[in-house]
Amino acid sequence: QPLMQTGRPLELNDILHRVNIRKPKLVQQLGKQQVQNMAQMLLDQ
DSSP states (O other), rough: OOOOOOOOHHHHHHHHHHHHHHHHHHHHHHHHHHHHHHHHHHHHO
């Protein structure tokens, strides 16, 4: 996927990667889409 000029997708992927390393079971339970939505909400605040 193309990077946006804000670099937000890169930040989002970075956050997802870190969460996945620290709390893999949490990510598996919630599902990746749910985690993405949560991360996006945090970034939008």
